Amino acid sequence: MSQTNIGDDEVDIVIGALHADLTSFLNEWRPLFSRFHLIIVKDPDLREELKIPEGFNLHVYTKSDIDRVVGSSYTAINFSGYSCRYFGYLMSRKKYIFSVDDDCIPAKDDKGLSVDAVDQHITNLATPATPFFFNTLYDPFRKGTDFVRGYPFSLRSGVTCALSCGLWLNLADHDAPTQALKPGHRNSRYVDAVLTVPARALMPVSGVNIAFNRELAGPALFPGLRLAAEGKLRWETVEDIWCGLCVKVVCDHLGLGVKTGLPYVWRNDRGNAIESLKKEWEGVKLMEEVVPFFQSVRLSQAAVTTEDCMLEIVALVKERLATLDPVFARAAQAMADWIKLWKAVGSGSGSSRPSNG
Amino acid sequence: MAGTPATPLLKDELDIVIPTIRNLDFLEMWRPFFQQYHLIIVQDGDPSKTIRVPDGFDYELYNRNDINRILGPKASCISFKDSACRCFGYLVSKKKYIYTIDDDCFVAKDPSGKDINALEQHIKNLLAPSTPFFFNTLYDPYRDGADFVRGYPFSLREGVPTAVSHGLWLNIPDYDAPTQLVKPRERNTRYVDAVMTIPKGTLFPMCGMNLGFNRELIGPAMYFGLMGDGQPIGRYDDMWAGWCTKIICDHMGLGIKTGLPYIWHSKASNPFVNLKKEYKGIYWQEELIPFFQSVILPKECTTVQKCYIELSKQVRAKLGKVDEYFIKLADAMVTWIEAWDELNPSGASAEVRNGPAK
Numbered sequence: 001m002s003q004t005n006i007g008d009d010e011v012d013i014v015i016g017a018l019h020a021d022l023t024s025f026l027n028e029w030r031p032l033f034s035r036f037h038l039i040i041v042k043d044p045d046l047r048e049e050l051k052i053p054e055g056f057n058l059h060v061y062t063k064s065d066i067d068r069v070v071g072s073s074y075t076a077i078n079f080s081g082y083s084c085r086y087f088g089y090l091m092s093r094k095k096y097i098f099s100v101d102d103d104c105i106p107a108k109d110d111k112g113l114s115v116d117a118v119d120q121h122i123t124n125l126a127t128p129a130t131p132f133f134f135n136t137l138y139d140p141f142r143k144g145t146d147f148v149r150g151y152p153f154s155l156r157s158g159v160t161c162a163l164s165c166g167l168w169l170n171l172a173d174h175d176a177p178t179q180a181l182k183p184g185h186r187n188s189r190y191v192d193a194v195l196t197v198p199a200r201a202l203m204p205v206s207g208v209n210i211a212f213n214r215e216l217a218g219p220a221l222f223p224g225l226r227l228a229a230e231g232k233l234r235w236e237t238v239e240d241i242w243c244g245l246c247v248k249v250v251c252d253h254l255g256l257g258v259k260t261g262l263p264y265v266w267r268n269d270r271g272n273a274i275e276s277l278k279k280e281w282e283g284v285k286l287m288e289e290v291v292p293f294f295q296s297v298r299l300s301q302a303a304v305t306t307e308d309c310m311l312e313i314v315a316l317v318k319e320r321l322a323t324l325d326p327v328f329a330r331a332a333q334a335m336a337d338w339i340k341l342w343k344a345v346g347s348g349s350g351s352s353r354p355s356n357g
Numbered sequence: 358m359a360g361t362p363a364t365p366l367l368k369d370e371l372d373i374v375i376p377t378i379r380n381l382d383f384l385e386m387w388r389p390f391f392q393q394y395h396l397i398i399v400q401d402g403d404p405s406k407t408i409r410v411p412d413g414f415d416y417e418l419y420n421r422n423d424i425n426r427i428l429g430p431k432a433s434c435i436s437f438k439d440s441a442c443r444c445f446g447y448l449v450s451k452k453k454y455i456y457t458i459d460d461d462c463f464v465a466k467d468p469s470g471k472d473i474n475a476l477e478q479h480i481k482n483l484l485a486p487s488t489p490f491f492f493n494t495l496y497d498p499y500r501d502g503a504d505f506v507r508g509y510p511f512s513l514r515e516g517v518p519t520a521v522s523h524g525l526w527l528n529i530p531d532y533d534a535p536t537q538l539v540k541p542r543e544r545n546t547r548y549v550d551a552v553m554t555i556p557k558g559t560l561f562p563m564c565g566m567n568l569g570f571n572r573e574l575i576g577p578a579m580y581f582g583l584m585g586d587g588q589p590i591g592r593y594d595d596m597w598a599g600w601c602t603k604i605i606c607d608h609m610g611l612g613i614k615t616g617l618p619y620i621w622h623s624k625a626s627n628p629f630v631n632l633k634k635e636y637k638g639i640y641w642q643e644e645l646i647p648f649f650q651s652v653i654l655p656k657e658c659t660t661v662q663k664c665y666i667e668l669s670k671q672v673r674a675k676l677g678k679v680d681e682y683f684i685k686l687a688d689a690m691v692t693w694i695e696a697w698d699e700l701n702p703s704g705a706s707a708e709v710r711n712g713p714a715k
Contacts, residue, residue, distance in 0.1 A: 288512055
């Protein structure tokens with residue numbers, strides 16, 4: 001498998017606007033964003049008009065668009081807050097999507113050079129992933145490195161990368177208890193690596209800085225696990241963690257890859273972890289059930305597309321988690337609704353399981 | 358923020374094992390970091406040659422005659438004319454931790470230009486827990502300046518004991534012969550400032566050039582196989598040990614870390630010589646990997662030795678068909694455990710308190 005060439009016209013940049021004034025955010029990203037098409041989705045809870053600077057090729061979706069497209073048939077899906085971006089994923093017609101929170105700006109690397117996060121994500125998605133055996137020099141397709149001695153040759157062509165998870169300098173994506181315990185803690189370590197998360201290894205995917213192959217991962221990225229007191233700070237959500245676990249389980253089953261590491265973005269200081277502790281506690285408790293559940297999910301041979309896999313996961317959520325907490329029953333319903341919605345509105349028919357090799 | 362406590366030296370609890378066939382000049386560069394530790398030198402090749410150890414080091418040295426004398430007939434499990442002989446050093450050590458390094462590995466510099474104390478980093482890695490059950494996207498959460506990310510279950514944050522610390526190399530990368538032939542000039546110049554736990558269920562290629570481990574936890578699994586003189590294969594010693602060790606660590610609920618520290622690997626071995634040694638391995642590993650990926654160790658295997666003996670049975674049964682070398686290797690694996698138990702009679706490998714992990 002050789003490197004895929006990804007053109008600018010195959011990428012959508014989807015931004016969930018939780019803040020009305022996107023002027024400084026978009027101006028910071030302008031050098032990296034200006035050649036791409038942008039989709040801005042306004043948080044339906046936001047009252048003020050969006051302020052967007054000139055010079056971008058973009059489309060804005062607001063509450064009225066969401067209401068029009070989704071209507072009243074999919075009542076379990078709630079696009080408010082961080083989940084508004086999923087509407088953008090639904091409406092996009094591009095093959096690849098990059099999404100970043102609106103409180104992040106481009107970072108500088110350890111040599112002081114500006115990081116082109118979009119370019120790095122595209123490279124991650126365009127080069128194969130290697131989930132079946134761990135390469136100790138990390139991503140073997142990066143310039144200046146390769147597979148190490150002892151890496152089986154039959155595994156060196158790799159598989160398609162469906163999801164690229166980036167990281168954050170300054171305010172890292174910790175939960176509220178962790179950040180509250182160390183209020184001054186900031187991430188200043190630039191780790192110059194991209195690596196494939198091995199098959200069957202699960203991880204917490206942060207929605208703050210991600211990119212994905214829309215056709216392969218789209219049906220698995222949706223507003224599912226909504227906390228009762230979900231708020232407008234990442235500390236007060238776990239919806240992206242839930243999606244990430246779905247995506248990883250699906251990728252493992254379909255023989256697709258997930259990468260993590262570069263690129264970094266700079267995440268601005270925002271919010272008060274101690275105040276968020278009360279709301280976030282529910283999310284922390286739920287993880288204790290969520291993680292073992294996903295670790296135990298086994299999908300059938302009949303599931304050959306992402307949608308197929310998601311429907312099986314829905315059934316398992318209903319069977320094993322729904323009775324533990326109503327939040328899971330709602331998540332299952334949201335997942336089922338999302339797959340219907342994706343089929344009805346989202347373009348592309350999802351992936352078939354690629355041939356092994 | 359509280360000050361970081363200094364890393365303990367562990368100078369009476371750690372042996373440095375060095376296989377050599379040439380000389381130990383490289384130790385001069387390591388003196389500031391190694392001098393306080395006891396060295397076990399395993400001299401490969403012609404035992405009548407004298408290997409000079411630089412002054413001021415506390416060491417014991419074993420050549421082939423010593424190995425034969427100490428092990429008697431069991432010496433057959435220790436390779437000759439291959440750095441795999443280093444595992445003899447693990448056998449005779451009486452310490453809790455081992456650090457092993459090749460004699461063409463030197464002190465590297467970090468991006469700030471400072472000399473890297475590789476041993477200190479390995480000790481840090483071994484003393485801090487591992488997290489094999491869920492991948493932390495900010496890598497080792499116990500490192501200074503890092504932590505668990507949002508979504509990481511609190512019940513998994515205690516981690517498990519770390520059995521192995523696998524370090525990396527700047528300059529000459531550890532490539533196989535075909536890759537070396539295609540990219541003779543490639544050098545590893547990328548300093549990746551991370552340590553991470555290799556997830557449970559994932560195999561990796563373990564390189565023995567810069568390796569630390571907890572001998573009490575995993576020592577008996579660190580057999581480096583039959584390589585070199587009289588054997589059909591070479592340069593797969595550490596690979597073999599790594600696959601066995603990872604399977605057993607996964608079964609016993611122990612962790613393996615990889616990443617920092619870096620050493621500077623100075624010598625590129627001859628790729629044509631390497632190709633001859635590795636040739637069979639390149640084909641065999643296509644059978645070996647599915648074998649290791651499908652190994653199931655029964656619950657009754659509650660010690661590393663029991664796991665290893667069970668593994669040797671499965672090697673004999675399933676890999677014996679690939680080549681009769683694996684029957685010899687299975688025999689050697691049993692001999693190794695016999696030798697281990699003989700030289701370490703107090704049952705140095707502890708049973709895991711609650712039995713093996715699921």
